[in-house]
Amino acid sequence: MKLQLGKDSQIENSQVDSFRSDVLDGLKNSPKRLLSKYFYDKIGDRLFQKIMKIPEYYLTDCELDIFKNKTQEIADAITFDQSPFDIIELGAGDAMKSSYLLKNLIESKADFTYMPIDISGNILSVLKDKLNTELPTLDIVSLEGEYFDMLDKATGISKRRKVVLFLGGNIGNMDIEEAHHFCREVKRKLNLGDLFLIGFDLKKNPHTILNAYNDETGITSAFNLNLLTRINRELKADFNVENFQHYQTYDPISGSCRSFLISLIKQEVHIDHDIINFEENEFIEMEISQKFSKSDITNMANNSGFHLLNEISDSKNWFVDSVWQV
Numbered sequence: 001m002k003l004q005l006g007k008d009s010q011i012e013n014s015q016v017d018s019f020r021s022d023v024l025d026g027l028k029n030s031p032k033r034l035l036s037k038y039f040y041d042k043i044g045d046r047l048f049q050k051i052m053k054i055p056e057y058y059l060t061d062c063e064l065d066i067f068k069n070k071t072q073e074i075a076d077a078i079t080f081d082q083s084p085f086d087i088i089e090l091g092a093g094d095a096m097k098s099s100y101l102l103k104n105l106i107e108s109k110a111d112f113t114y115m116p117i118d119i120s121g122n123i124l125s126v127l128k129d130k131l132n133t134e135l136p137t138l139d140i141v142s143l144e145g146e147y148f149d150m151l152d153k154a155t156g157i158s159k160r161r162k163v164v165l166f167l168g169g170n171i172g173n174m175d176i177e178e179a180h181h182f183c184r185e186v187k188r189k190l191n192l193g194d195l196f197l198i199g200f201d202l203k204k205n206p207h208t209i210l211n212a213y214n215d216e217t218g219i220t221s222a223f224n225l226n227l228l229t230r231i232n233r234e235l236k237a238d239f240n241v242e243n244f245q246h247y248q249t250y251d252p253i254s255g256s257c258r259s260f261l262i263s264l265i266k267q268e269v270h271i272d273h274d275i276i277n278f279e280e281n282e283f284i285e286m287e288i289s290q291k292f293s294k295s296d297i298t299n300m301a302n303n304s305g306f307h308l309l310n311e312i313s314d315s316k317n318w319f320v321d322s323v324w325q326v
């Protein structure tokens, strides 16, 4: 009898397949590399929630400062021509920051729909319940899946002016070429007059940046090491996490803040039937958290075909939400 797989298990299988091939490709590469998008399993989600509360991790507070205290400025930038619109938020999560904007827009009786996109269906249903309670008149269409698949879906549904939000400094987790490509792809899916609002972490005192990723409590270290534990669990591997050490760098010239895991000994790791060899002190590139100057941001907007309309900064001038138009 042929086993008929349900749609959900087919999606799950294809996700495991791409996780496996990304991990194996990355670890067979020189230098070895893992993709930070895989940090976010259940434990990784929890560790990231903790990171956002570490006093040295300023990014969340800075962007929250913007959304709390400059809500009207953001709302004005979005509602400049009074026409109805749809807000599409990439990686909405719990919409902690954007909910200030949504509240402001509801109070000013703006005509809009909110379309949060997230890979986690669980987070989306929690968010929907929360917004239904706090903003009962808000029109919500939740979209569960990868950014671009769901952006296609959203732009298919939405017949109005679109405002795409990409907050949190997530653009910094792509290398520069990838980030430019990402912005060009977003632009390709939008129409003349549509807006793209992106959160950028700015270059600043290198100590401030390095401390944000090198916390004394070791949560960022655990966040990186958790990916090895995830590989053990999901891909039948045998990493001994005690043989790896987190190492963080920041280069003030390029603005790249990078995390690595260093192999403390010469060792052999099995991933199912594959064997990966590590030399003593060999490293795995784990994550980039790129920091930007104002001119880097202008270049990125121009290179991807947008016009930079407005820049809204926090009170310390450490973070900026940049508003671009097609």
Ligand code: AVI
Residues within 6 Å of the ligand: 051, 059, 168, 169, 170, 172, 173, 213, 220, 223, 287, 288, 289
């Ligand atoms: C999600 N992203 C913007 C975080 C950052 O700052 O790059 C992820 C993170 N990595 C370590 N700490 C936080």
